[in-house]
Amino acid sequence: MSAHPANALPLLERLPVALRDACTSWLPESWRWLANSLLSIVAIFVVFATLFALLTLAERKILGRVQNRPGPNRAPLPFLGIRTYGLAQPLADGIKMLTKEDIVPRGADRVLHFLAPVALLAFSILTFAVIPYGRALLPVELDAAVLYFFAAGAATELAIFMAGWASRNKYSLLAAMRALAQLISYELPLLLSIVPVVLVAGSLSTSEIVEQQGTWLFGVFPQWHVFTPWGFAGFLIFFVAALAESNRSPFDLPEAESELIAGHLTEYSGFKYALFFMAEYFGMCALSGMGVTLFLGGWQAPIPALAFIPSYGWFAAKLLALLFVFMWIRATFPRLRIDQLTRLAWKFLVPLALVNLFTAAFWVLSSGWAGPLAFARWLVAGTLVLGPFLVLGRRLSAGLGPRTYRYA
Amino acid sequence: MLGSGLLQGLAVTAKNLAGSFHDPARYVTTEYPEQRTKLPENYRNFPFLVHDDPADPNGTLRCVACQICEKECPPQCIYIVMERDEKGKALRRPKVFDLDISVCISCQICVEVCPFDAIKMDQEYEIATRNRFGGLLLHREDLSKSNAYYHQIHPTEAAGVDAALAEQKAKQAAAKAAKAAPAPKAAATTATPATAATAQDSAISPAPAAPPPASAPDTPANPAPANPPPDA
Amino acid sequence: MSAAGELAGLSAAPGTTVRAVNDPFHGDLLEVSMGPHHPSTHGVFRMMVTLDGETVVKLKPVFGYLHRNHEKLGENTTYLGSMPYTDRLDYLNSMTNNWAYALAVEKLSGQPVPERAEYLRIILAELTRLLNHTCLAGFLLQDTGCSGTPLMYAFREREHILDLFEALSGSRMMCNYQRFGGCRVDPTPGWLAAAARLVDGYGRFLDEYEALITGNEILMARTQGVGVLQPDLAVNAGATGPMLRACGVDYDLRKVDGYGFYPRFEFRVPLGDHGDTYDRYMIRVLEMRESIRILQQALRDLPAGPIIDAKAKNRGLRPKAGEAYGRIEGPKGEIGFYLISDGGPNPYRYRVRPPSFINLTVLEDMCLGQTVADAVVILGSVDIVLGEVDR
Amino acid sequence: METPGQIRDRILARFSGAEVTVVTNPGPAAQHSLLVGAAHATAIATFLRDDPVLQLDTCSNVTGVDWPGREIVETVRQPLAPEEDADPAAPPGVIEEKIKRLVPGSLEVVYHLYSVALKHGPVILRLRTADRAANVTLPSLTPVWRACEFQEREVFDLYGVKFTGHPDLRRILMWDEFQHHPMRKDYVEPDDYEWEPTPHDAVLTKARRHYPAPPAAPEEESTP
Amino acid sequence: MSEAPPAPAAPEITAAERDELRRHGILLTSLEELYNWGRSNSVWPLQFGLACCAIEMIAASMARFDIARFGSEVFRPSPRQADLLIVSGTVTKKMAPQVVRLWNQMPEPKYCIAMGACAISGGPFKQGYNVLKGIDRFIPVDVYIPGCPPRPEALLHGLMQLQEQIRAQKISGPEAPRHLRPEASGEFPVPEFGGSDLVPPRNPDLWEPPTIVRAE
Numbered sequence A: 001m002s003a004h005p006a007n008a009l010p011l012l013e014r015l016p017v018a019l020r021d022a023c024t025s026w027l028p029e030s031w032r033w034l035a036n037s038l039l040s041i042v043a044i045f046v047v048f049a050t051l052f053a054l055l056t057l058a059e060r061k062i063l064g065r066v067q068n069r070p071g072p073n074r075a076p077l078p079f080l081g082i083r084t085y086g087l088a089q090p091l092a093d094g095i096k097m098l099t100k101e102d103i104v105p106r107g108a109d110r111v112l113h114f115l116a117p118v119a120l121l122a123f124s125i126l127t128f129a130v131i132p133y134g135r136a137l138l139p140v141e142l143d144a145a146v147l148y149f150f151a152a153g154a155a156t157e158l159a160i161f162m163a164g165w166a167s168r169n170k171y172s173l174l175a176a177m178r179a180l181a182q183l184i185s186y187e188l189p190l191l192l193s194i195v196p197v198v199l200v201a202g203s204l205s206t207s208e209i210v211e212q213q214g215t216w217l218f219g220v221f222p223q224w225h226v227f228t229p230w231g232f233a234g235f236l237i238f239f240v241a242a243l244a245e246s247n248r249s250p251f252d253l254p255e256a257e258s259e260l261i262a263g264h265l266t267e268y269s270g271f272k273y274a275l276f277f278m279a280e281y282f283g284m285c286a287l288s289g290m291g292v293t294l295f296l297g298g299w300q301a302p303i304p305a306l307a308f309i310p311s312y313g314w315f316a317a318k319l320l321a322l323l324f325v326f327m328w329i330r331a332t333f334p335r336l337r338i339d340q341l342t343r344l345a346w347k348f349l350v351p352l353a354l355v356n357l358f359t360a361a362f363w364v365l366s367s368g369w370a371g372p373l374a375f376a377r378w379l380v381a382g383t384l385v386l387g388p389f390l391v392l393g394r395r396l397s398a399g400l401g402p403r404t405y406r407y408a
Numbered sequence B: 001m002l003g004s005g006l007l008q009g010l011a012v013t014a015k016n017l018a019g020s021f022h023d024p025a026r027y028v029t030t031e032y033p034e035q036r037t038k039l040p041e042n043y044r045n046f047p048f049l050v051h052d053d054p055a056d057p058n059g060t061l062r063c064v065a066c067q068i069c070e071k072e073c074p075p076q077c078i079y080i081v082m083e084r085d086e087k088g089k090a091l092r093r094p095k096v097f098d099l100d101i102s103v104c105i106s107c108q109i110c111v112e113v114c115p116f117d118a119i120k121m122d123q124e125y126e127i128a129t130r131n132r133f134g135g136l137l138l139h140r141e142d143l144s145k146s147n148a149y150y151h152q153i154h155p156t157e158a159a160g161v162d163a164a165l166a167e168q169k170a171k172q173a174a175a176k177a178a179k180a181a182p183a184p185k186a187a188a189t190t191a192t193p194a195t196a197a198t199a200q201d202s203a204i205s206p207a208p209a210a211p212p213p214a215s216a217p218d219t220p221a222n223p224a225p226a227n228p229p230p231d232a
Numbered sequence C: 001m002s003a004a005g006e007l008a009g010l011s012a013a014p015g016t017t018v019r020a021v022n023d024p025f026h027g028d029l030l031e032v033s034m035g036p037h038h039p040s041t042h043g044v045f046r047m048m049v050t051l052d053g054e055t056v057v058k059l060k061p062v063f064g065y066l067h068r069n070h071e072k073l074g075e076n077t078t079y080l081g082s083m084p085y086t087d088r089l090d091y092l093n094s095m096t097n098n099w100a101y102a103l104a105v106e107k108l109s110g111q112p113v114p115e116r117a118e119y120l121r122i123i124l125a126e127l128t129r130l131l132n133h134t135c136l137a138g139f140l141l142q143d144t145g146c147s148g149t150p151l152m153y154a155f156r157e158r159e160h161i162l163d164l165f166e167a168l169s170g171s172r173m174m175c176n177y178q179r180f181g182g183c184r185v186d187p188t189p190g191w192l193a194a195a196a197r198l199v200d201g202y203g204r205f206l207d208e209y210e211a212l213i214t215g216n217e218i219l220m221a222r223t224q225g226v227g228v229l230q231p232d233l234a235v236n237a238g239a240t241g242p243m244l245r246a247c248g249v250d251y252d253l254r255k256v257d258g259y260g261f262y263p264r265f266e267f268r269v270p271l272g273d274h275g276d277t278y279d280r281y282m283i284r285v286l287e288m289r290e291s292i293r294i295l296q297q298a299l300r301d302l303p304a305g306p307i308i309d310a311k312a313k314n315r316g317l318r319p320k321a322g323e324a325y326g327r328i329e330g331p332k333g334e335i336g337f338y339l340i341s342d343g344g345p346n347p348y349r350y351r352v353r354p355p356s357f358i359n360l361t362v363l364e365d366m367c368l369g370q371t372v373a374d375a376v377v378i379l380g381s382v383d384i385v386l387g388e389v390d391r
Numbered sequence D: 001m002e003t004p005g006q007i008r009d010r011i012l013a014r015f016s017g018a019e020v021t022v023v024t025n026p027g028p029a030a031q032h033s034l035l036v037g038a039a040h041a042t043a044i045a046t047f048l049r050d051d052p053v054l055q056l057d058t059c060s061n062v063t064g065v066d067w068p069g070r071e072i073v074e075t076v077r078q079p080l081a082p083e084e085d086a087d088p089a090a091p092p093g094v095i096e097e098k099i100k101r102l103v104p105g106s107l108e109v110v111y112h113l114y115s116v117a118l119k120h121g122p123v124i125l126r127l128r129t130a131d132r133a134a135n136v137t138l139p140s141l142t143p144v145w146r147a148c149e150f151q152e153r154e155v156f157d158l159y160g161v162k163f164t165g166h167p168d169l170r171r172i173l174m175w176d177e178f179q180h181h182p183m184r185k186d187y188v189e190p191d192d193y194e195w196e197p198t199p200h201d202a203v204l205t206k207a208r209r210h211y212p213a214p215p216a217a218p219e220e221e222s223t224p
Numbered sequence E: 001m002s003e004a005p006p007a008p009a010a011p012e013i014t015a016a017e018r019d020e021l022r023r024h025g026i027l028l029t030s031l032e033e034l035y036n037w038g039r040s041n042s043v044w045p046l047q048f049g050l051a052c053c054a055i056e057m058i059a060a061s062m063a064r065f066d067i068a069r070f071g072s073e074v075f076r077p078s079p080r081q082a083d084l085l086i087v088s089g090t091v092t093k094k095m096a097p098q099v100v101r102l103w104n105q106m107p108e109p110k111y112c113i114a115m116g117a118c119a120i121s122g123g124p125f126k127q128g129y130n131v132l133k134g135i136d137r138f139i140p141v142d143v144y145i146p147g148c149p150p151r152p153e154a155l156l157h158g159l160m161q162l163q164e165q166i167r168a169q170k171i172s173g174p175e176a177p178r179h180l181r182p183e184a185s186g187e188f189p190v191p192e193f194g195g196s197d198l199v200p201p202r203n204p205d206l207w208e209p210p211t212i213v214r215a216e
Helices: A011-024 A029-066 A089-099 A110-130 A145-166 A170-201 A206-212 A229-245 A270-295 A311-332 A338-368 A372-396 B004-022 B068-072 B109-113 B132-136 B147-153 B155-178 B184-188 B198-204 C002-007 C070-075 C082-087 C094-109 C115-143 C149-169 C189-213 C217-223 C231-236 C277-301 C355-367 C372-382 D004-014 D038-050 D148-159 D201-209 E015-040 E052-061 E096-105 E116-121 E152-167
Strands: B047-051 B078-084 B090-100 B119-121 B144-146 C030-034 C046-052 C055-062 C322-330 C333-341 C349-353 D020-023 D033-036 D058-067 D070-079 D094-103 D106-115 D120-128 D137-139 D162-164 E084-088 E111-115 E143-145
Touching: A011 A029, A029 A089, A029 A110, A029 A270, A029 A311, A029 B004, A089 A270, A089 E015, A110 A145, A110 A270, A145 A170, A145 A206, A145 A229, A145 A270, A170 A206, A170 A229, A170 A270, A170 A338, A170 C030, A206 A270, A229 A270, A229 A311, A229 A338, A229 A372, A270 A311, A311 B004, A338 A372, B004 C189, B004 C217, B047 B147, B068 B078, B068 B109, B109 B119, B132 E116, B132 E143, B144 B147, B147 B155, C030 C372, C046 C372, C055 C355, C055 C372, C070 C082, C070 C349, C082 C094, C094 C115, C094 C322, C094 C333, C115 C149, C115 C189, C115 C277, C115 C372, C149 C189, C149 E052, C189 C277, C217 C277, C217 C372, C231 C355, C277 C372, C322 C349, C333 C355, C333 D058, C333 D106, C349 D058, C355 C372, C355 D148, D004 D020, D004 D033, D004 D038, D004 D120, D033 D038, D038 D120, D038 D137, D058 D148, D106 D148, D148 D162, E015 E152, E052 E084, E052 E111, E052 E116, E052 E152, E084 E096, E084 E116, E111 E116, E111 E152, E143 E152
Parallel strands: B047 B144, D033 D120, D137 D162, E084 E111, E111 E143
Antiparallel strands: B047 B119, B078 B090, C030 C046, C046 C055, C322 C333, C333 C349, D020 D033, D058 D106, D070 D094, D106 D120
16 A cells, blocks of 8 residues: 555544554564455455445436436345335345356357456456555555556456357347447547646656645645646546446447347346446446546545545545446437447547647646736637537537428 | 537436426336325226125126127127026026136226126226136126225216116116006116216316216217116 | 438349358358347347348348237127227327227218217327327337436326326226227316326427437437438338328328318428438427327317217127228328228228338338448337237 | 229220229228239239329238138029010110029239329229139239338238239248138138137137046036 | 254254254245345346237336336346246247247246236237237246236236245245256247147146136
8 A cells, every 4th residue: 555654644544544454463564465455455345346236226226316216215124124225225136146047058158258257357356456545545556557557447348358259149249349349449538538647747656646636726726637628628538438448328339238138248147247247337436436536636625624534535425426427327328329439439539639638738838827828828728628629529420410390 | 519419418317316306297106005096987907797785796796697798898708607597597697707807908898888787897906816727717706896896996987877777777667667668678778877077087187176077978889868868 | 321222222122132141252241130039129020130240231020929810800809899909009009099990990881970079089199199209209219228218208208198098098008999980988177177287288398308318419320311211212112100201201191181170270290301210200209299289279179069979889880891991190100990891790801001010111221231220220210019010 | 083983994095905893882981992903913003103193102001801712692684685676776685593603712902002292092903813722823013012012921921812023922920831821711720729717619619629528517606 | 955944853853953953944044035035126027028018017117117116127138137027918929939938048046927918818819820828838927917908006016926926935845946946947848830830839848728617
């Protein structure tokens, strides 16, 4: 974990680390790091597995509320029979999934069919290692943390391809091809969208990036990257690409229910299916976490007055807010088509991200401008962001638009 | 601008999300089984047989086993055997009245064609069962329900039926007294002022229900005019 | 987009030659059988799709998975006995099916219909049109990949219409309401007031629905220019209803045949210019707004009087020998009944002209050259109900 | 719109040797139809479609009808051969004769044609096969109206009319292995009513076949 | 594994052993309850509509009735992830093999609800030549919901009946459900298309025509 001067922090802030240290303090020094790492892994896994369970429920509830209905609310607690607004629902689903028969289709590649969900989950867990969850909570301090994150994250699509290929099902195969196309298309804008952050921060270390966002303009306005023109654009590009990377609506093409039954999941049952589901949510969490880290100030409080709330609290709040947006979007949008998906990536997001790189460069260059020049700086950067957006947006939606109709 | 339509859509869903917590129009769930939608009076689900005396549910069935409904039933789910005495004389009541609700489509044609107001539509729908053959073939005993029950589920319609029957009885009595031509045949055509007028209001209109029209003749099998039959 | 147009020639579709499935030069084609169990085939429809990558190069519909012998049963049942069966043809729109059948029988037997009944038929038919188009909008958006939200809103409104149907006819879906020579149940003032409230509020629902989705760029991208149908092909292939009008062909039986009392009402017929999926969707939305106008007029002007002709015979109807073809503008297109009577209690021949079945004739023409995702959406925009397609 | 008679006359003027007769409809609907011989059917259909006065550009409905062979008693009026010296102005003598005749069955296909462009219709075409067994071939009108494609397939499937010139004549509603044409009046459906809770005579008879000796029915308790 | 309630103690069983057995039994009962609780509250239906009843099934999942409250709104399009087959509508003979195939593709434990008259007996269409007279001729049905179509509430009622049935299941012993008995297969023979009917027209192991008991 990070090398913060732990004692300088308030108790609440230190609490998770202190607990861990208390647990391992009896071990000899040479063993302690291993135990610490294992404990961190377990802690992360437990936290995110619980979050996954709650997120599935939250998603069903939010979808329900958007659709004017309550969502799951009847499953009583086991043995007690008390209804708790459906809190027990994920547990019931989990028990059922665990005990469900596991079917491997005849003619499927048994090894790959088994490996795919495992690999997917493994890769998505790997990405959790470099996200700073709090001031003192960074599992692995890596110099090239951002690079590591995207390298591990990209491998998940490979697992989807494995699943699609191994299932020996035509729908799964189509899904596999879609997943690959999607991977290739969206890895680029995803990476390009964070280059400006790296450029401005001058570091690939996530903790460093978060630290740098910890200042306040006039003591009120947080200096998060999203509140700059390039950061805003970068965040939007990142978010769209993250939606695509985590196969969420409107980019859930591999799983496209109305077209490909369940896509790469068509032949998965029982616990393997649950693993896929889990990995999807883990991926979503990881990407949201990275988005929070890079653009939304990580664990920093929005105003200094609220800094007494522990940093991991802020991180969690921002993470949940982003996840809510994921679900909100899922509740609203139709799905894109595969060619439109790739076109959106190559003809819109990638050029925008490239231009955004220049905007960021300009931002860095003009960092000394003050007074009226500061205004000019915003104006120029804003134009650099908005102009290409309008031009490219118009080109992208050429020929599309509302129509007027005649009457006989 | 690209994205404005998307934002508009998000606004609508957000409005519904928030509205589901305070706006009854945006939270429309009836939490069955704790809450139930009030069934409109006209609601129909499977027929039943009306009997007049709860003390003798099978003896006072209005059904005379004329088998008209059996013949007219589109999916052919009614089976009637008339009861006969030792000499083979028809007793004008059903010995067997079986109704297969695994086939019945609740089309109400049996009710429309019945000249004796003997078969009416029930409103029971919680009849899911594990027993395919035992649970879904209803016999005369299962089908027989009291007139009071009929009044309970279709009050307006039942009142009309009762009035018509009383009228018919009075007329029969009068006819008998006058030793006039045998009435029953003509009486059979007396209209059921069937499906009730206020029946439709109860479930849908929070506004005070309008007074029922004097009579609403609408049994197409027997399109009686609005005024009572001439021989009444 | 243009590919479909080029291929839409009259001779093209049935025998269009495509590459061999196993082609050493260009790579293999993928044959996918979509359906009869598929989330987007609206029941048990099946499409044998041949794909080149994601592009559809051949599409053969397979029918019959819901062929429940409606016509044969109709020939073994009395005229009245077939009425509840028509409910189950296009099970979303029992009221219009009832009307079409009643109309055909009335033509066959020369049965007049009282004025109030004609008004009621129009009210219920237009409510059915609202119901059907609302559901279609929901299902179509479900096919484009919405996670249920538009469908939920559509069904929320549908429930309100169903409440009206249930209060009037006793059943939510299988109304069995029309009779030869009139209708079965007279609505009460309370029912009419409830209907008027619903009609007045429906415009607001449509506004919200359109705000949710009509301007959505993703929907436009998914539907504009997708599944273009040429007007001359549409006419030749017997397409009817909103599908035909989306191609810009002005043909609405309510205007053309003027059955019922439609000529008394003021309404317009919206026409599309592109004939694509978006037009098919929008035409339905605009038709709903016209339906609201018709409903407002009908509810305002509903005359008093009997709801069924005094001489009308339903039970034991034996029309004179002869034949009749009666058709109305159903929500899905021209729904017609062709009846031949030999003077008996059952029709000698009972034939349903199913609009969604015949509208599917051009499915392959619309889908060729599009992607598999489009095929699903195009099928959704045809608006089929399998009960009617297979009968 | 022209009456069926006018249309027939125009067709006959255009195609010499074509068989076209007006079939009158005695019912109140009075939708009369044209019975067209198979030989010229495609040409006549094309003519109807392209004729500027009619422009029957769409075929709304295609129906199969089965007319099984039946025995009819009909009165035949035959003019007596005029006698040599009869007054030519007098009406020729007639003898009436009642004969029993076996009308051979046929399969009929009915096409309802409408004009979308001119908004009129219907013009009803009827085509008849020679019999119901061997000669059940009719020309397909799908090349003229695409609308007939699936409907003719349906008629083929359910009635067994073979349409020549149809691009894709396969069974459409029943499965390919199916051997019968179920909408024909003499079709016997498979015997799969093994048990029906409310059997009717026909069904009960069928069901009995599965139970050569049905178990003795217990007497239902009679109503007091 | 032993029976859930400990058997009447045979003389050679000591008190300690009986205690042990009882503990075992309690553990088993708790396990059973947890297992049944999990399954009964997470019944995911197959997204599979056949006819009219499918519309009411969809309506049951919509806002007014909201089958999600029971945890069952996850209509899975793939049979591999589904627990419940709602046969919602007329099963034609042309469709019957596909339905059986879908049933076979579902992993155990799986349940089947026959929704509506057509699925139970062929309903109004039972006299049709292409209509299967009840899906229970080929696959085992757990709950029958009559109606044409049943109201959405009736479907919910049927679902609740199914939940009750699941909760009452034993995980061992002779009355254990099919999926826990090794000798019982969850796979059922798929009928084939014959010249005039399905071959065979029913699954003789599963469905025997009951005897006609009918007073004349």
